[in-house]
Amino acid sequence: MKIANLRGPRDLVIEDLTLDTQNLGPDDVWGETEITGFKIGTDRGNYEGAENVPGAPDYPRWVGDSNLAAIKAVGSNVTKFKPGDRVISRAPHTSDWIQNQNGPLVKVPDGVDSEDAVWAHLYTLSGLCYRKANFVPGEYVAVVGLGVLGLGAIGLGPAMGARTIGIGNSPIRNDMAMRMGAHATFLYNDRDLTSKLHEYTNGSGVDLVILTANPWPAYRTSVEIVRDNGRVSIVSLLGRGEDDLDFNPLAMQYFYHKSLSLIAVNGTSGYLYPSSDSDRFEWNKQCEFVLQLMADGNLNPSQLITHRLHYTQMIEAYEMAYEREKTMLGVVFTWKD
Ligand SMILES: NC(=O)c1ccc[n+]([C@@H]2O[C@H](COP(=O)([O-])OP(=O)(O)OC[C@H]3O[C@@H](n4cnc5c(N)ncnc54)[C@H](OP(=O)(O)O)[C@@H]3O)[C@@H](O)[C@H]2O)c1
Incomplete structure (x- = not known):
């Protein structure tokens, strides 16, 4: 072999x-x-x-x-x-x-x-980003990072009932996200990102961010764009192989004031209505x-x-x-x- x-x-x-x-x-x-x-x-x-x-x-x-x-x-x-x-x-x-x-x-x-x-x-892991965050159909989901896992989350969006927004760091990746079925895309460094998202979501804001990029600027984008009381599903390995962070990731203006939930996407998802003999949503x-x-x-x-x-x-x-x-x-x- x-x-x-x-x-x-x-x-x-x-x-x-x-x-x-x-x-x-x-x-x-x-x-x-x-x-x-x-x-x-x-x-x-x-x-x-x-x-x-x-x-x-x-x-x-x-x-x-x-x-x-x-x-x-x-x-x-x-x-x-x-x-x-x-x-x-x-x-x-x-x-x-x-x-x-x-x-x-x-x-x-x-x-x-x-x-x-x-x-x-890999797309099963993209799906876990929704499940672990108790995603509800109809929510606005922004996917930050448009690599394999991010585009998987975009591709699953219609089946899950999500309005998906791709946030990439390259127009090429944003085009791929549109081909995978994203409803909209923006670049992470767009100066007007927050106001454009506000307009796109008709003022509701982004309910859930799925973060699939390691660099800290991607994390900062995620906690900035998610709405108050929103959730950030983090499947990326934050900071791995990247520059050190130069800000407080749990700064009051993000974590406390916005009342955010940060969710690690790993392991099992748990389920409100388990089967008697097995986990209804185990990996396979x-x-x-x-x-x-x-x-x-x-x-x-x-x-x-x-x-x-x-x-x-x-x-x-x-x-x-x-x-x-x-x-x-x-x-x-x-x-x-
Ligand atoms: N939790 C788990 O069980 C698990 C399992 C597998 C993978 N992972 C992790 O999940 C992450 C995603 O995997 P992947 O295969 O999809 O990785 P990937 O292909 O590297 O995708 C990440 C994408 O995000 C982009 N990006 C970087 N900074 C950004 C920013 N500030 N804003 C927007 N996009 C940005 C990257 O661009 P550049 O190429 O320019 O950096 C890349 O296109 C990795 O961190 C991986 O280690 C976790």
Whole structure:
């Protein structure tokens, strides 16, 4: 099997390892990768050598976590999957893998293009930004940062019942947001941003901000534009690999006076009406919802694919991310030799 291994900052290699596919455990599933998607934000930080994310592995480490594969074989206890099924999982950039059937592994419905499905786990995280903030249909949602996760939040907007507003740092990204279904876009450094949002929301203000960018100026934009008593869902790793902050992030004029709720988007969302035996909105179930939207034709992340690269060209993509290339967004790696 081939696997991408990040040995240290800007030291990415493809290694050849042996995977024992002859002795699958009872709950094991063996998959052969078709394509993987580039998780730009976190992986760029890992590639650059930004501080480690708590709980994440140190170097040498795997990279990537959006893997679309076909199942080759299953263990004796496996009932959920059969050979030939296409599945999306959080396996890294690798040609083959073995996982437990009860892990983050979801069958892709027939008719969903692999180039859409490969983004399903990342878009599940975009969806968690709404759920953890107890989003209510009809609210105005501003998405600050228009990378993969931000555009996922925009793409989910119509299905969630949101009026979405993309706030980007490049006109190219704002155009992509409009193509994904944003109702409006603005640049984060627009001097009249607050008044334009006031006008756009008919005076209601932005109810929820989904913050997907690490730099502190993006945080400042978020707490400035959200309405009084509003919420900011923070999925970004604030300040990671960025300049130190030069203001108080909990300054009275933001946090106390506006009575804001700042919400960390990680882990589980919780749900008011849980099932008797499981979490109704555990990760795989949320991922199934995302895949169903794709099956219905209501979510098409493949339209944002800007680069299709063979896995042997992976370093090119990481170097483009390192340079913060604005025209690069959806990058998929193919794994056939
Ligand atoms: N919580 C979790 O479980 C989890 C999981 C995965 C990822 N993440 C984090 O989520 C974040 C988003 O991931 P991603 O893959 O979508 O990253 P990304 O592609 O880097 O997207 C962030 C976007 O925000 C832009 N941006 C930077 N400063 C801005 C500003 N002041 N205003 C508006 N936009 C600004 C960035 O532009 P530039 O390229 O110019 O900087 C980039 O286009 C990352 O921080 C990632 O680490 C969290």
